[in-house]
Amino acid sequence: MFAKLASRVVVALLAAAALSLLIFGHKPTTYRLPNGQKVRGRTVVTLWVGWTSFEAAAMRSIVNKFNLSQKQIFVHMVSVSQVDTKTVISVAGGDPPDITELGTADVGAFIGHDALTSLEPMVGAGIITPDTFAPDVWKACAPFGTLYAVAVAANPFALYWNKRLFRQAGLNPNLPPKTLAAFDADAQKLTIIGKHGRLIQAGFLPPQQCLWGIYFGNHLYNYRTGNFFIDTPQQIAAYRWFQGFSRRLGYRAVTIFKSGFGQFNSPLNPFLAGKVAMEFSGPYFANFIQRNKPSMAGHFGVAPFPCLNGPPGTQTMGDFDLLLIPRHARHVKAAMTALAFFIRRSNIEELDELHCKPSPLSHFSRSFIRDNPNPYIMVFEGLMLHHHVEVLPPSPIWKRVNNELQTMAQRIWMGAPVKKSLSHAQRLVNRWVRTNKKMAALRAQETR
Amino acid sequence: MKRNKAKITWQAQCMGVLLAGPYLVGVAAFLVLPLGMSLYYSFCHYNMLQPPLWVGWMNYRHLLHDHVFWRSLENTLIYAAISLPFTLSLSVLLAVLLNQPLKSQALYRTIIFLPCLVPMVASALIWQWLFNSDVGLIDYLLRGPLHLAGGALAWLTQLFGAAPSTVATLRNLQPPVWLGDPHWAMAAIILMSFWGVGQTVVIFLAGLQDIPKDLYEAAQMDGIGAIGRFVHVTLPLLSPVIFFNLIMGIIGTWQIFDVPYVMTGGGPGHSTTFYTMYLFDNAFNYLRMGPASAMAWIQLLIILFFTAIAFLTAKKWVHYA
Numbered sequence: 001m002f003a004k005l006a007s008r009v010v011v012a013l014l015a016a017a018a019l020s021l022l023i024f025g026h027k028p029t030t031y032r033l034p035n036g037q038k039v040r041g042r043t044v045v046t047l048w049v050g051w052t053s054f055e056a057a058a059m060r061s062i063v064n065k066f067n068l069s070q071k072q073i074f075v076h077m078v079s080v081s082q083v084d085t086k087t088v089i090s091v092a093g094g095d096p097p098d099i100t101e102l103g104t105a106d107v108g109a110f111i112g113h114d115a116l117t118s119l120e121p122m123v124g125a126g127i128i129t130p131d132t133f134a135p136d137v138w139k140a141c142a143p144f145g146t147l148y149a150v151a152v153a154a155n156p157f158a159l160y161w162n163k164r165l166f167r168q169a170g171l172n173p174n175l176p177p178k179t180l181a182a183f184d185a186d187a188q189k190l191t192i193i194g195k196h197g198r199l200i201q202a203g204f205l206p207p208q209q210c211l212w213g214i215y216f217g218n219h220l221y222n223y224r225t226g227n228f229f230i231d232t233p234q235q236i237a238a239y240r241w242f243q244g245f246s247r248r249l250g251y252r253a254v255t256i257f258k259s260g261f262g263q264f265n266s267p268l269n270p271f272l273a274g275k276v277a278m279e280f281s282g283p284y285f286a287n288f289i290q291r292n293k294p295s296m297a298g299h300f301g302v303a304p305f306p307c308l309n310g311p312p313g314t315q316t317m318g319d320f321d322l323l324l325i326p327r328h329a330r331h332v333k334a335a336m337t338a339l340a341f342f343i344r345r346s347n348i349e350e351l352d353e354l355h356c357k358p359s360p361l362s363h364f365s366r367s368f369i370r371d372n373p374n375p376y377i378m379v380f381e382g383l384m385l386h387h388h389v390e391v392l393p394p395s396p397i398w399k400r401v402n403n404e405l406q407t408m409a410q411r412i413w414m415g416a417p418v419k420k421s422l423s424h425a426q427r428l429v430n431r432w433v434r435t436n437k438k439m440a441a442l443r444a445q446e447t448r
Numbered sequence: 449m450k451r452n453k454a455k456i457t458w459q460a461q462c463m464g465v466l467l468a469g470p471y472l473v474g475v476a477a478f479l480v481l482p483l484g485m486s487l488y489y490s491f492c493h494y495n496m497l498q499p500p501l502w503v504g505w506m507n508y509r510h511l512l513h514d515h516v517f518w519r520s521l522e523n524t525l526i527y528a529a530i531s532l533p534f535t536l537s538l539s540v541l542l543a544v545l546l547n548q549p550l551k552s553q554a555l556y557r558t559i560i561f562l563p564c565l566v567p568m569v570a571s572a573l574i575w576q577w578l579f580n581s582d583v584g585l586i587d588y589l590l591r592g593p594l595h596l597a598g599g600a601l602a603w604l605t606q607l608f609g610a611a612p613s614t615v616a617t618l619r620n621l622q623p624p625v626w627l628g629d630p631h632w633a634m635a636a637i638i639l640m641s642f643w644g645v646g647q648t649v650v651i652f653l654a655g656l657q658d659i660p661k662d663l664y665e666a667a668q669m670d671g672i673g674a675i676g677r678f679v680h681v682t683l684p685l686l687s688p689v690i691f692f693n694l695i696m697g698i699i700g701t702w703q704i705f706d707v708p709y710v711m712t713g714g715g716p717g718h719s720t721t722f723y724t725m726y727l728f729d730n731a732f733n734y735l736r737m738g739p740a741s742a743m744a745w746i747q748l749l750i751i752l753f754f755t756a757i758a759f760l761t762a763k764k765w766v767h768y769a
Contacts, residue, residue: 009466085732092496113497113735196620255628260582327497400734411717414630428515435510439493443501 031074034064042074043334046097047323050083054287058354059152066341073334075099087326091115096326098335103319104140105402107149108394110324112440117325117332119147119339127340136389137360140320143223143394149322150343151360153352155282156318156383158376159183159305162296165190165201165277176303176312180215180241183278183306188248190277197250199257204278205270206245208413210405211317212238214390216308221393226437228393228401228429231422237308239409239418246413267292271300280305282319286374287356302376304383318389320360358384397436401429490741497735507742517743519718520726526634527722528701531641536693539645543652544682557653561646568644572710575640579626579711590623597621630719633712637720640707648693655689656682684767691758691766698754702747723747 031039049059056079063077078097080086084106090096102110110116122128130138133151141149163173169189177183187203194200206212213220218234221227229235246254261275262268265288271279272293279285289296304312323342325335341347345361349368352359356374358381369377383389392398408425412418465472490507492500511517546557563571578585598621606615624632659682667677683690705724708714714721727747731740 009463088496088732088735109735110497113495115497196622252622252625252629255625256581259580259584259625259628397734400736403729403733407715407718410715414717439501439503442493442503443498446501 031076033067033074035068039067039074042070042072043331045073045075045099045331045334045338047075047077047099047101047338048080048083048087048097049077049101050080051101051321052079052081054291055284055355058351061354062342062347062351065347066338069341073331073337075338088115091326091328094328096329098325098329098331099323099338100326101152102149102322102324103392104322104394105319105392105398107140107322107324108143108398109396110326111144111148111394112396112436115327116148117327117329119150119325119336122150122336122340123147127336128343131362132343133360134362134384134389136318136384136391137320140391140394141322149324150339151320151322152342152348153321153355153357154318154360154380154384154389155284155320155357156316156380156387156389157280157282157305158316158379158383159303159312160271160279160281160285161301161303162271162274162277163299163301165274169277174301176301177306178312180306180308184241184244187245187278191249193249193253197253199249199253201274202249202254202257202270202276204245204280205254205258205276206242207280208406208409209317210402210409211390211392212242214315214317215305216241217315219390221395223394226395226433228395228426228433230405230429231419231426234308235422236419239412239422242409243412243415243418246415251414264288265292272296283357283374283377283380284355286376290356290373297375302379304379304387315388315390316383318383318391320391321357360384397432400432404428486741486744489737490745492738494737494741495735496737500738503738507738508746511739511742511746514739516718516721516726520721520723523634523719523721524702524704524723527638527641527704528698531638532694532697532701534638535641535645535648536690536697538642539648539652539693540683540686540690542645542649543656544678546649546653547656557650560649563643564646568706569710571643572640572707575636575643575707576627576711579636581623581625581628584626586626587623594621594623627712628716630716633716633720637704637708637711640711641704648697651693652686652689655686659685687766688768691762694758695755698758699751702751702754 031044033039047063049056051059056077060077063075067074083100084102087096087100087102087110107116119128128147128150132138133141134154137151137154141147141151159176161176166173166186169186171186171189177186183204190201190203191199192201211220213229213232213235216234216238218229218232218238220229222229249257257275258270261270262273267273269288269292270276271281271285272289286302289300305316306312307314323339325332325339329335342351343361345359345363345365348359348361349365353368353372356372356377358364358377359368362385364381369381374380392402395401404425408421412421489500491502491504493503493506494500542560546553546560550556566574577583579587581587598618601621602615602618605618624635626632626636663681663685664677667681672680703724704722705728708720708722709725709728712720714725723743724747727740727743730736730743
């Protein structure tokens, strides 16, 4: 009786498994071209991008162009949130996308962990040369000599100012500050403090980012040694300047004022709402201004951010949108063909026009400037071609260092002593760098 | 006959194993294996992208010198020490109130339980707005009473000859900057933890309904008042349920993640970085699976330690009927 029952159970289980496989099992995905045609017999290259909304749509139009131009390859583009973390997990799981879009800081971590495919074959084939990209872009794509990424967009940071608020404060709306001293003076004139020290309008509120030092002449990272320079005199000057805003306006007043800010991509953005007169942002901000507050067109200006030594924008902070092929990608050759198409000048310029960003290439066409919806595109192109754009350090431990620097900036903003805080962070980071080097040596020894 | 019985038993065992098979495979694949692997990784340098490299006790040693690790441990301990007793006390109190034969009793019970149906991330976002220092409802409600209290205190201190700066400060008493002040951010998260008491209240309610009515009648006949009945009848007979909720609470508070992650992101200045948040950062942001696994095992030991204390002391205060 039991044997009979057992066999029935087994049959039932097998039937259930077969049925579930039939219902939920793997089915080949059907891809379609933009013209509705089914894709048959092509190599499917998966592309993950972190862009969403109109920025993703801009990339999709380039991908569509590629797909229509091809008979062998089809690029399947997916918009992915937290694309860096998901790429890591997919590489660890052995099933990464064929191409992924990451920022400059991620490249270092991926190279450090041997998780990228070298793009040197593209250099060998003459598709890319060091002259293809602007000098700082090439450095970000090949931070340690070997090419691992191609850039499709650039984000050098600049100063945005509200001309209306400048006029109201008695300042020349067409004359942005050119020195840090003038900048501080303008920021104070643009600040309005109400009853009980309540902040009504701020001239400028520096974001808690870790590259302020570059405007004071500091280079945060040494590409050769992997060391960080956190407590240099330039950094001390930068963070004292940063803390000055909190000291002058009052930490409590600024915190209350900031808690009334809306989302970055909304009309309640403090710059768009007229709460902050000057903003430090990338070229994409022009796009967000146009979409969220079109009435501001013509009432804001963009200029290089002042530096302590030299004219504005001598050095500026930036980031590039990079495309990379992760290790274990299944269709490396096809992915390289797609990358070669994406970095054609006409395609990059089409994408960057829609993103309102400058081109990462060393040359751009006249039509790119003429047709660009960003009225200040030349300011950003100028930064790209004639100034030094410092990117986030391509260090394998960058995210941890960045977190520590952010916390340190928070403490300094709350009133902690600058020199002591920087020294503390420097000691910590030095220890992490040493451990990282030790581990890398141990791993190399193990591999040998 | 005996042989046949033995055969049946063997077949029945096979059948049992067969039926439990999918579950056993699941437990082995998704619990035992990851547990074993995390223990192994805790002794390795492992970043998910390269093979694990054996480093012995190094991860544990490094954690001992990691100031964020200690800060997260301290924060979690403070949170657990304050939130857990308060949440349990409030839950017992609410359960006792909701157990009274009130009109619209079901409605009150629903209202108390309702917040548990809202996902924690959504709740955290709502509370972020409630604690907003510019337009938050909590600050709006506090401003009036603080103004009155501050005025009264200023008048009193002025009478006793206090310094003019002290008087001015008292006159201008303001609500705290909840999420922007390192001293208040933790308080805000603890306050928010009371929002989810509904689930515990429901368990206490079930426990209260199991207490025999005749015990209350006997106590009443002996002349014991309401508070006496609560202390001498309700609490002892509810103690197994309190014990259960205490154990679940210990586990829950040591695993707090979603609310601070959404509300403060661990700031300002690590003042609300909790243990599990730092573990997550190590694992998925810094790709340091070794220290993250070591932290997970330390967390397990800490929870076991507190659970063991609860079990050891249970004999003294938990009364099973």
